[in-house]
Amino acid sequence: MTDPSRGNTTRTPHVLRCTGYDRTDTEIDRAVGCTLYTVDGREIVDMESGVWAVALGHNHPRINGALRAQLDRISHIGYRVSAAIQDDAAAALLESAGLTGGRCVFLSSGSEAVEFSVQIARRVTGRPLLLTLTESFLSSYGSAGTKRPEEWALFDRAGCADCPSEHPCDGSCPRLAEIPFDRIGAMVFEPASAGGFIRFPQEKLIRALCRRVRSAGGLVVVNEVTTGIGRTGTWYGFEHAGLRPDLIAVGKGLGNGYPVSAVAMRGEVADAVEHLIEKGFHYAQSHQNDPLGCAVATEVLRVIREEGLVERCADVGATFREGLEEIATAHPVVRDVRGRGLMLAIEFAADRDGFVLDDLFARLLDRGFLVGYKPEGNLLRFFPPLTIPETDLARLLQTLDELLR
Numbered sequence: 001m002t003d004p005s006r007g008n009t010t011r012t013p014h015v016l017r018c019t020g021y022d023r024t025d026t027e028i029d030r031a032v033g034c035t036l037y038t039v040d041g042r043e044i045v046d047m048e049s050g051v052w053a054v055a056l057g058h059n060h061p062r063i064n065g066a067l068r069a070q071l072d073r074i075s076h077i078g079y080r081v082s083a084a085i086q087d088d089a090a091a092a093l094l095e096s097a098g099l100t101g102g103r104c105v106f107l108s109s110g111s112e113a114v115e116f117s118v119q120i121a122r123r124v125t126g127r128p129l130l131l132t133l134t135e136s137f138l139s140s141y142g143s144a145g146t147k148r149p150e151e152w153a154l155f156d157r158a159g160c161a162d163c164p165s166e167h168p169c170d171g172s173c174p175r176l177a178e179i180p181f182d183r184i185g186a187m188v189f190e191p192a193s194a195g196g197f198i199r200f201p202q203e204k205l206i207r208a209l210c211r212r213v214r215s216a217g218g219l220v221v222v223n224e225v226t227t228g229i230g231r232t233g234t235w236y237g238f239e240h241a242g243l244r245p246d247l248i249a250v251g252k253g254l255g256n257g258y259p260v261s262a263v264a265m266r267g268e269v270a271d272a273v274e275h276l277i278e279k280g281f282h283y284a285q286s287h288q289n290d291p292l293g294c295a296v297a298t299e300v301l302r303v304i305r306e307e308g309l310v311e312r313c314a315d316v317g318a319t320f321r322e323g324l325e326e327i328a329t330a331h332p333v334v335r336d337v338r339g340r341g342l343m344l345a346i347e348f349a350a351d352r353d354g355f356v357l358d359d360l361f362a363r364l365l366d367r368g369f370l371v372g373y374k375p376e377g378n379l380l381r382f383f384p385p386l387t388i389p390e391t392d393l394a395r396l397l398q399t400l401d402e403l404l405r
Contacts, residue, residue: 024365031058034388036370045392047371047384055229055253055300055309057385062303063256063296070295077291079284089294092301093264096235097248103270106262106289106297110225110251113261115142116283117247118188120265121219122151123281124272127185129153130221131213133201135194138223144188153184155209157201169208176208181216186246189220191227191237197377198338198345203241210243219246219269225261226343229253230304230386233314233341240340256300260293309386316390317341320382323397331404335378342386346400347379360403367399 011027029039034057036044049055056063070085077083090104107113118130122143130143134156138144143151159175169176187210192200210220222245227237231253238245246269251261265273273281287293304310321339324346328334333355336347348355361373361380372381384393 024362026365026370033057033059034385034392042368044365044368044370045384045388045396047369047382047388047396049253049383049385050257051252052226052231052383053252053255054257055231055386056256056303057387058257060256060303060387063258063299066295066299067258067292070292073291075290075292076287079288083291083294085291085294085298086289089262089298089301090264092298093250093254093262096229096301096305097250097264098244099248099264099266101267102265103267103273104262104264105283106260106293107285108259108261108287108293110223110249110261111139111141111145112285113249113251113263114139114188114223114225115144117221117223117249117263118142118144118186119283120247120263120269120273121186121188121221123276124269125185125218127183127218129180129184130186130188131155131179131184131209131218132188133157133190133194135197135199136188136190136223137193137195138188138190153179155179157205160202160205168204173208176212179209179212181212181218184213184216184218186219186221187213188223189238189241189243189245190223191240192232192340192343193226196372196374196381197379198343198381200240200338200340206241207243221245221247221249223249225249225251229300230310230313231341231343231383233310233317235310237340254297254300255293256296258293258296260290260297262297304386313341313386316388316393317344319390320344320393320397323393327397327401327404330401333404339382342382342384342388344382345374345377345379346382347377350378363403364396364399367403369396369399371396 027039028036030037034046036046093104094100094102131153134154189206192198214220220243222238224236228250247263247265249263254260254262321344324337328337333348333352334346335349338345357373357375357378364371
């Protein structure tokens with residue numbers, strides 16, 4: 001693989017590579033469904049959905065059809081006019097999130113959606129702090145990306161791992177008592193991922209934090225960029241914790257590879273924002289509520305609903321996880337298997353002689369599987385499209401078992 005510190009390869013000498021991720025020499029020419037095709041004719045199963053975004057698979061005919069149809073009408077408009085597709089997309093997204101009667105704004109990236117969500121929460125409540133877990137990633141930039149101490153209260157849930165109580169978290173917990181809830185405008189909850197480590201926080205802790213924030217006059221904001229749009233076997237990750245958010249940031253799967261994101265909010269929050277707008281608050285960017293992005297989002301939501309892909313994700317993901325757990329039982333080098341739906345990880349023991357994560361990734365790629373891997377956590381990640389054929393998952397499990405032997 002290419003060392004990221006060495007800059008560009010000769011294949012793309014004019015492209016600046018600044019992601020920090022290493023690269024292989026694999027060059028992709030085209031993709032269909034869950035399969036990538038290299039320039040030399042090899043087939044590779046995409047187990048990462050691009051950057052976790054191609055939820056319905058590459059070159060989905062209905063999504064491409066919606067793109068072409070909207071391109072023939074209009075792709076981009078300014079701020080002073082509107083298009084019906086904007087409201088169609090908003091209504092579909094709000095319905096999927098259980099926020100009927102609320103409002104949406106469509107943006108371009110997940111980080112932008114999260115950042116706009118926290119800015120709304122800060123302005124609506126007038127509180128100086130926002131609360132999130134220490135491990136939350138949230139955004140690539142802005143307040144949500146930097147989490148400066150004057151703006152954020154960070155809660156380290158590692159201290160809750162050895163909690164002996166089986167009862168719901170309450171006011172008697174000394175760790176919760178340290179949080180200045182009267183100064184917190186919102187609990188910003190990331191249902192999973194945690195910087196790519198695929199960790200899921202304790203649901204009773206999240207419920208307690210959200211309950212305390214709300215009772216003190218704050219809001220609940222959920223970052224669903226990686227967990228939303230069916231990825232965890234429910235429409236949104238917050239459903240596993242039984243929450244009712246005030247604002248939801250959505251991205252990645254919403255555009256099936258097209259760069260569109262959204263902030264969905266309850267009607268009461270939208271009313272408060274509109275009151276702020278009357279007083280001078282505004283947010284505008286060039287591709288806000290673009291008809292093209294709205295058309296893609298509308299069709300993605302329609303396909304997922306009509307084809308039952310949320311339910312399929314839950315069923316297929318459970319079977320895939322069982323297969324990973326069987327591998328864990330057979331191979332002592334495996335330390336943990338975790339995940340929900342088709343958001344799964346297998347973690348390896350870092351101290352096992354002879355095991356090198358990079359080598360395992362490279363061998364899987366040679367055998368036709370592009371998986372995610374996190375060297376810092378010694379784990380492989382699996383985020384395949386929700387449409388992944390079960391035969392591809394079975395072949396991956398067989399290949400992984402053979403390589404670990």
